[in-house]
Amino acid sequence: xxxxxxxxxxxxxxxGDGVIDREEALLVYExxxxxxxxxxxxxxxxxxxxxxxxAVVRLLAEGGIxxxxxxxxxxxxxxxxxxxxxxxxCTSRLQxxxxxxxxxxxxxxxxxxxxxxxxNAVRAAHLCYAPDPSSQPACTIGGNVAENSGGPxxxxxxxxxxxxxxxxxxxxxxxxxxxxxxxxxxxxxDLVGLVVGSEGTFGIVTRATLALVRTPQAxxxxxxxxxxxxxxxxxxSGIIAAGVVPAALEMMDRLIIQAVEAAFRVGLPTDAGAxxxxxxxxxxxxxxxxxxxxxxxxxxxxxxxxxxxxxETERAALWKCRKRAFGAIGRLAPNYCTQDGVVPRTRLPxxxxxxxxxxxxxxxxxxxxxxxxxxxxHPIILYDERDADQVAxxxxxxxxxxxxxxxxxxxxxxxxxxxxxxxxxxPLLFGPDDLAAMVRLRAVFDPEGRANPHKIxxxxxxxxxxxAPRRQVAL
Amino acid sequence: xxxxxxxxxxxxxxxGDGVIDREEALLVYExxxxxxxxxxxxxxxxxxxxxxxxAVVRLLAEGGIxxxxxxxxxxxxxxxxxxxxxxxxCTSRLQxxxxxxxxxxxxxxxxxxxxxxxxNAVRAAHLCYAPDPSSQPACTIGGNVAENSGGPxxxxxxxxxxxxxxxxxxxxxxxxxxxxxxxxxxxxxDLVGLVVGSEGTFGIVTRATLALVRTPQAxxxxxxxxxxxxxxxxxxSGIIAAGVVPAALEMMDRLIIQAVEAAFRVGLPTDAGAxxxxxxxxxxxxxxxxxxxxxxxxxxxxxxxxxxxxxETERAALWKCRKRAFGAIGRLAPNYCTQDGVVPRTRLPxxxxxxxxxxxxxxxxxxxxxxxxxxxxHPIILYDERDADQVAxxxxxxxxxxxxxxxxxxxxxxxxxxxxxxxxxxPLLFGPDDLAAMVRLRAVFDPEGRANPHKIxxxxxxxxxxxAPRRQVAL
Numbered sequence: 001x002x003x004x005x006x007x008x009x010x011x012x013x014x015x016g017d018g019v020i021d022r023e024e025a026l027l028v029y030e031x032x033x034x035x036x037x038x039x040x041x042x043x044x045x046x047x048x049x050x051x052x053x054x055a056v057v058r059l060l061a062e063g064g065i066x067x068x069x070x071x072x073x074x075x076x077x078x079x080x081x082x083x084x085x086x087x088x089x090c091t092s093r094l095q096x097x098x099x100x101x102x103x104x105x106x107x108x109x110x111x112x113x114x115x116x117x118x119x120n121a122v123r124a125a126h127l128c129y130a131p132d133p134s135s136q137p138a139c140t141i142g143g144n145v146a147e148n149s150g151g152p153x154x155x156x157x158x159x160x161x162x163x164x165x166x167x168x169x170x171x172x173x174x175x176x177x178x179x180x181x182x183x184x185x186x187x188x189x190d191l192v193g194l195v196v197g198s199e200g201t202f203g204i205v206t207r208a209t210l211a212l213v214r215t216p217q218a219x220x221x222x223x224x225x226x227x228x229x230x231x232x233x234x235x236x237s238g239i240i241a242a243g244v245v246p247a248a249l250e251m252m253d254r255l256i257i258q259a260v261e262a263a264f265r266v267g268l269p270t271d272a273g274a275x276x277x278x279x280x281x282x283x284x285x286x287x288x289x290x291x292x293x294x295x296x297x298x299x300x301x302x303x304x305x306x307x308x309x310x311x312e313t314e315r316a317a318l319w320k321c322r323k324r325a326f327g328a329i330g331r332l333a334p335n336y337c338t339q340d341g342v343v344p345r346t347r348l349p350x351x352x353x354x355x356x357x358x359x360x361x362x363x364x365x366x367x368x369x370x371x372x373x374x375x376x377x378h379p380i381i382l383y384d385e386r387d388a389d390q391v392a393x394x395x396x397x398x399x400x401x402x403x404x405x406x407x408x409x410x411x412x413x414x415x416x417x418x419x420x421x422x423x424x425x426x427p428l429l430f431g432p433d434d435l436a437a438m439v440r441l442r443a444v445f446d447p448e449g450r451a452n453p454h455k456i457x458x459x460x461x462x463x464x465x466x467x468a469p470r471r472q473v474a475l
Numbered sequence: 476x477x478x479x480x481x482x483x484x485x486x487x488x489x490x491g492d493g494v495i496d497r498e499e500a501l502l503v504y505e506x507x508x509x510x511x512x513x514x515x516x517x518x519x520x521x522x523x524x525x526x527x528x529x530a531v532v533r534l535l536a537e538g539g540i541x542x543x544x545x546x547x548x549x550x551x552x553x554x555x556x557x558x559x560x561x562x563x564x565c566t567s568r569l570q571x572x573x574x575x576x577x578x579x580x581x582x583x584x585x586x587x588x589x590x591x592x593x594x595n596a597v598r599a600a601h602l603c604y605a606p607d608p609s610s611q612p613a614c615t616i617g618g619n620v621a622e623n624s625g626g627p628x629x630x631x632x633x634x635x636x637x638x639x640x641x642x643x644x645x646x647x648x649x650x651x652x653x654x655x656x657x658x659x660x661x662x663x664x665d666l667v668g669l670v671v672g673s674e675g676t677f678g679i680v681t682r683a684t685l686a687l688v689r690t691p692q693a694x695x696x697x698x699x700x701x702x703x704x705x706x707x708x709x710x711x712s713g714i715i716a717a718g719v720v721p722a723a724l725e726m727m728d729r730l731i732i733q734a735v736e737a738a739f740r741v742g743l744p745t746d747a748g749a750x751x752x753x754x755x756x757x758x759x760x761x762x763x764x765x766x767x768x769x770x771x772x773x774x775x776x777x778x779x780x781x782x783x784x785x786x787e788t789e790r791a792a793l794w795k796c797r798k799r800a801f802g803a804i805g806r807l808a809p810n811y812c813t814q815d816g817v818v819p820r821t822r823l824p825x826x827x828x829x830x831x832x833x834x835x836x837x838x839x840x841x842x843x844x845x846x847x848x849x850x851x852x853h854p855i856i857l858y859d860e861r862d863a864d865q866v867a868x869x870x871x872x873x874x875x876x877x878x879x880x881x882x883x884x885x886x887x888x889x890x891x892x893x894x895x896x897x898x899x900x901x902p903l904l905f906g907p908d909d910l911a912a913m914v915r916l917r918a919v920f921d922p923e924g925r926a927n928p929h930k931i932x933x934x935x936x937x938x939x940x941x942x943a944p945r946r947q948v949a950l
Contacts (some may be wrong), residue, residue, distance in 0.1 A: 103712065104819045148665075161665065162637075177909065187888045187897070187904065188913055188931060190623075190636065193668035214718045237578065243689045243758055283718055286761020344579045344657060413662045422662070429662065434652065438663055440919045444912060456663060 002042055002086055006063060010045055013055050018093070020044040029070070029088055033135070034078040034421050036337055036391065041068065042086035048093045050110060050168060050176070050206035056089055057204065058174030066450040067172075069200040071111065071143030074135035076338055077419030079147060079199050083454040089204060091142045097121050098207070105212040106165060111142025111205050118210065127212040130157035133415070134323060145205050148197030150415030152248040152322070155373035156281075157213065159415065161196040168207035169195060172451045181209065199417050200452035202445035216247070216281035220291040221315045224298040225305040228273035229253055229368075233348040235276055235301035236372045240345070242293050248279040249373030250322050253352070256329075256367040256380070260321050263328035268321060269305070276303075276372065277322050325369050326380070332365065333382035339398050343410035345375040354404040355379050361400075362393040376414035377405070403428060423458045477517055477561055481538055485520055488530050493568070495519040504545070504563055508610070509553040509896050511812055511866065516543065517561035523568045525585060525643060525651070525681035531564055532679065533649030541925040542647075544675040546586065546618025549610035551813055552894030554622060554674050558929040564679060566617045572596050573682070580687040581640060581657060586617025586680050593685065602687040605632035608890070609798060620680050623672030625890030627723040627797070630848035631756075632688065634890065636671040643682035644670060647926045657684060674892050675927035677920035691722070691756035695766040696790045699773040700780040703748035704728055704843075708823040710751055710776035711847045715820070717768050723754040724848030725797050728827070731804075731842040731855070735796050738803035743796060744780070751778075751847065752797050800844050801855070807840065808857035814873050818885035820850040829879035830854050836875075837868040851889030852880070878903065898933045 011019045020026060021043050030038045047053045060067050066085035072092060073080055082088050094110035097117070101107070102125045107118060115136045118129040132151040133139055139149065145167065150159045157163075166180035180192035195202055226232040232251055239246065252260070252275050261268045268275065276298065280290050295306055309315035329336050343351045352368060355377075359366040365382045379401055383394045402412045402425050412418075412425045426435060439457055442449075486494045495501060496518050505513045522528045535542050541560035547567060548555055557563050569585035572592070576582070577600045582593060590611045593604040607626040608614055614624065620642065625634045632638075641655035655667035670677055701707040707726055714721065727735070727750050736743045743750065751773065755765050770781050784790035804811050818826045827843060830852075834841040840857040854876055858869045877887045877900050887893075887900045901910060914932055917924075 101819075103716075103821050161668075175908070177912075181884075181886070187886060187893050187901065189673055189916060190668050190671070191913075191916075193636075193665050196665070198664055217718055241578075243692055283761065283765065285764040286758065289760040290758065346578050409657050411656070411662060418662050426662065433650075437652075437919060438666075441664060441666075441916065444915045444919065 002065070003063070006059065007043065009059055010043075010056060013059070014045060014047045014052050018046040018048065020046070029073070029082070032070075032073040032075040032078060032080045034076050034419060035335070035385075036395065037078055037081060037420060039082050041082035041088040044088045044090060046090045046093050050094060050170075053089065053091065053094070053204055053206050054170045054174055054176050057170050057172065060087060060450070061172060061174045064448065064450070066453050068452050069142070069146065069204040071140035071146070072114070072135070072138050074139040075143060075147055075419065076340065076416040077413070077421040079417055079419035079452070079455060081420050083420060085450070085453055091204065091206065092140060094142070094206060102127065106209055107212055108207060108209045109141055110207055111140060111145075113141050115139050115141060115144060122212055123215065126215045128215045129163065129210055130213050131160045131163055134326065141208050141210070142205050145196050145208055146198065146200045147417045148415070150371070150376065152250055152371060154371065154376075154415070155249055156245050156247045161193055163211045164192055164196050164208055165211055166209035167192055167195055167205050169203050169205050171203045172446045172448065176206075197417070199419065199455055201442055201455060203451050218281065218284035218287050219247070219315065220280040220287050221309040221318050222278045222291060222294055222298075223307045223318050224276045224278065224303040225269055225272045226274045226276065226301070226303055229352045230349045231302045232274035232276045233372070235298045235303065236348065237346060238297040238301055239278065239294055240373065242297055244280070244290055244293055246278050246294070246373060247281040248277065249371070250277040251275070251368070251370040251372040252277070252322065252325060253368040255365065256325050256369055259328040259332050259367060260325055263331055264320060264324065266317055266321055277318060322369070329367065329380055329382065332367070333384060335383050335385045337381045337383065337394050337398065339377070339379045339381060339401055340413050340416035341377050341402055341405035341410060342414040343375045343377065343405050343408045345373070347408040347410070348372060348375060348377075350408055351377055351404060351410075355401055358397045358400045358404070362397040364390070364393055364397055366397070371414070374414065375410065399425065418456045420455060423456065426456070426458055477540070478538070481534065482518065484534060485518075485531060488534070489520060489522045489527050493521040493523065495521070504548070504557070507545075507548040507550040507553060507555045509551050509894060510810070510860075511870065512553055512556060512895060514557050516557035516563040519563045519565060521565045521568050525569060525645075528564065528566065528569070528679055528681050529645045529649055529651050532645050532647065535562060535925070536647060536649045539923065539925070541928050543927050544617070544621065544679040546615035546621070547589070547610070547613050549614040550618060550622055550894065551815065551891040552888070552896040554892050554894035554927070554930060556895050558895060560925070560928055566679065566681065567615060569617070569681060577602065579657070581684055582687055583682060583684045584616055585682055586615060586620075588616050590614050590616060590619060597687055598690065601690045603690045604638065604685055605688050606635045606638055609801065616683050616685070617680050620671050620683055621673065621675045622892045623890070625846070625851065627725055627846060629846060629851075629890070630724055631720050631722045636668055638686045639667055639671050639683055640686055641684035642667055642670055642680050644678050644680050646678045647921045647923065651681075655684070672892070674894065674930055676917055676930055678926050693756065693759035693762050694722070694790065695755040695762050696784040696793050697753045697766060697769055697773075698782045698793050699751045699753065699778040700744055700747045701749045701751065701776070701778055704827045705824045706777045707749035707751045708847070710773045710778065711823065712821060713772040713776055714753065714769055715848065717772055719755070719765050719768055721753050721769070721848060722756040723752065724846070725752040726750070726843070726845040726847040727752070727797065727800060728843040730840065731800050731844055734803040734807050734842060735800055738806055739795060739799065741792055741796055752793060797844070804842060804855055804857065807842070808859060810858050810860045812856045812858065812869055812873065814852070814854045814856060814876055815888050815891035816852050816877055816880035816885060817889040818850045818852065818880050818883045820848070822883040822885070823847060823850060823852075825883055826852055826879060826885075830876055833872045833875045833879070837872040839865070839868055839872055841872070846889070849889065850885065874900065893931045895930060898931065901931070901933055
């Protein structure tokens with residue numbers, strides 16, 4: 001139980017509307033986009049500036065109080081679940097875009113700036129911020145940095161870490177440090193890279209300097225329809241082998257096609273085994289011939305139909321299928337859990353078979369959306385949360401799918417992070433010594449373990465109980 | 476003085492020809508490509524396998540003996556200078572290419588594999604390893620990883636860290652850890668990114684899994700001649716603004732043009748202020764129209780002449796100017812020191828003026844070669860090492876140029892690392908607390924400070940003596 005004097009001091013710091021302690025208001029913060037587990041914080045604090053974040057954290061440091069950083073709460077692995085930490089510090093009110101350098105293509109924003117706003121702010125200068133997770137209209141840069149977020153355009157443009165030049169980080173002590181900066185190369189250790197994806201376990205990011213890219217001059221968007229995931233996967237490998245690097249290369253399987261078609265009636269063939277959405281971008285010159293190449297590869301792999309968007313409206317319609325796929329799922333089941341794993345691109349057909357087997361074994365329906373170019377899979381497991389047995393089967397199927405990813409030479413997360421969701425799977429990838437070394441590394445930033453505790457690393461008991469780990473990804 | 480019993484045990488481990496202790500043979504190892512400072516190791520050990528590296532390091536750990544890792548010794552910041560470490564461990568005999576995965580575009584090599592060999596090994600499959608430092612025919616992957624090496628193609632393809640998927644690292648304890656792996660995303664902290672560029676201070680990298688890229692289907696190489704560095708810089712900004720991302724965008728100033736022309740007689744105009752070498756690569760489709768754009772931008776910026784290579788021979792001739800620029804310098808002075816700094820691309824004219832001012836102030840000749848697209852400068856300071864006063868002026872001019880880079884919003888190294896050369900400049904970028912935190916971070920891997928001691932971080936005395944640091948790039 002937090003001392004009332006502390007709550008009062010926090011209120012003085014951030015204003016009366018910046019401290020939430022009423023039980024019903026706190027319910028909003030009981031989970032993020034990963035809804036299978038929930039926990040309510042004792043107190044939510046919403047500072048208005050980077051300096052206020054530092055002041056809040058200093059106050060918590062005085063009392064030795066653990067905290068959970070949170071952006072917009074769109075994360076998908078429970079990274080903002082308040083476990084073993086009474087206070088949640090939200091950066092969502094840190095909404096200032098602080099500076100834009102059009103010529104050198106950089107922008108400095110506060111952590112609460114929404115991902116989409118960054119591109120909006122520089123669109124007139126023909127620039128954009130490349131990483132575009134599906135939650136782009138809601139998620140914040142601070143959260144993107146914590147989770148090293150991806151999105152459909154990572155194949156060509158990379159993930160968040162490839163676009164962050166500098167960070168301001170409030171350490172758990174309340175000390176403010178600045179990492180990296182405006183230039184691309186940093187002497188000494190790559191601390192920006194270390195902090196990106198550290199899921200809030202090093203402190204709270206308050207400012208970020210991001211690299212901008214030029215808005216592509218032109219795009220070509222194609223949808224190819226295949227009889228099977230195998231055939232579509234063959235096309236994926238063929239496109240890459242042809243030397244084309246699409247901006248996006250997305251696959252959807254039959255169940256998701258059917259859901260999308262039922263919801264939006266865009267004319268997708270509901271008997272197809274898989275569709276591939278391919279987007280090319282860049283200079284207009286030559287783009288049509290690249291599109292011809294893609295078309296030829298898809299035809300060679302057995303595509304029974306290929307559509308190309310003739311204008312921006314048709315392009316938007318094709319993307320709608322993909323971007324609203326998750327929404328369409330709502331028609332199929334009351335709840336769904338989006339898994340996130342990676343396999344080598346060539347193993348996509350294998351993992352799809354393993355996913356189908358897991359679905360059958362646990363009597364669950366699983367739809368598949370992939371960032372196929374990256375080998376990043378997103379099995380969407382349908383369920384009804386009112387059925388406890390079904391929830392247990394969802395968790396079991398999720399674990400089996402992740403173990404299959406590892407067995408196929410892949411990993412347990414492509415872009416959603418570990419959070420609380422996948423802590424138990426970490427020992428499948430890392431040995432006990434490796435995990436211990438990572439925990440030592442964390443202690444450099446957070447010696448008392450007060451920043452987002454009980455995340456990423458399983459506790460000692462879990463470590464001991466799991467089976468002998470492979471040392472593939474390890475320290 | 477090392478115990479004879481230790482030397483004998485090392486000899487048993489790695490073979491008689493794998494231990495060098497004769498004074499004249501040791502002289503080879505007294506410096507790397509940074510020749511302004513020298514130190515001879517007591518003993519050089521050349522293990523033949525990753526397992527032997529681990530065994531050697533374990534033996535050194537037993538005796539608490541510090542060591543310096545070394546690849547081919549082509550580094551340019553003294554990173555392999557044996558200071559405060561009697562034993563040098565060379566990975567140059569670890570020459571095996573262990574596996575190639577053409578479909579998923581990866582290769583696993585031992586640390587002593589030469590950079591150029593990687594591309595040679597996969598050329599038939601139309602793949603290549605993108606990072607190509609100027610020392611490409613000699614430098615090893617282990618050294619590239621330690622220094623996070625760049626090269627002329629970083630503008631489009633990035634530096635070493637963007638191409639390393641996994642590493643095997645022998646910790647100073649002799650323990651072998653595997654970081655990262657075959658997939659692109661890694662859960663937990665980005666330890667591969669942390670180790671890349673750590674300059675041997677975390678241990679010895681013995682194996683690396685690298686990402687390969689497709690050999691560009693076609694290239695277009697242009698040389699544009701300008702009256703001044705300012706005009707050429709305007710063309711650089713113009714090309715980037717036009718949405719073209721050249722594979723390489725290199726600038727040479729008048730002094731280097733004159734040296735190259737004197738050496739190779741390729742027909743460069745020796746009265747030009749600057750030349751720009753622009754290489755476009757990718758799919759053949761549309762490349763000519765991109766080249767037209769570049770030509771138009773250069774003409775608009777005042778280029779008085781633009782040549783385009785008509786075939787591979789002419790392309791090679793144009794690249795010869797750039798790649799042999801350093802060799803040509805030999806005609807101008809007995810010695811030279813290549814500085815390495817970064818400024819925002821738009822500040823290139825400013826830094827060139829500051830370099831010219833430093834040259835005049837210290838009565839030195841300084842030639843300039845830039846990776847202009849990145850803002851990465853390489854002032855080449857000419858001198859005669861037999862003149863101690865001149866050497867002192869070279870060091871002073873180098874320091875001033877680096878300070879000017881910082882003042883212009885840049886940094887003290889673009890691709891050569893800190894080594895021993897720039898330790899004294901670290902406090903200009905980092906505060907004492909920041910440096911202390913980095914040293915704590917290092918202690919996670921190397922608690923006794925036995926791996927490449929006296930590198931990157933200035934010792935306490937230096938810290939205290941330098942002026943108040945900016946906290947721009949910092950932890």
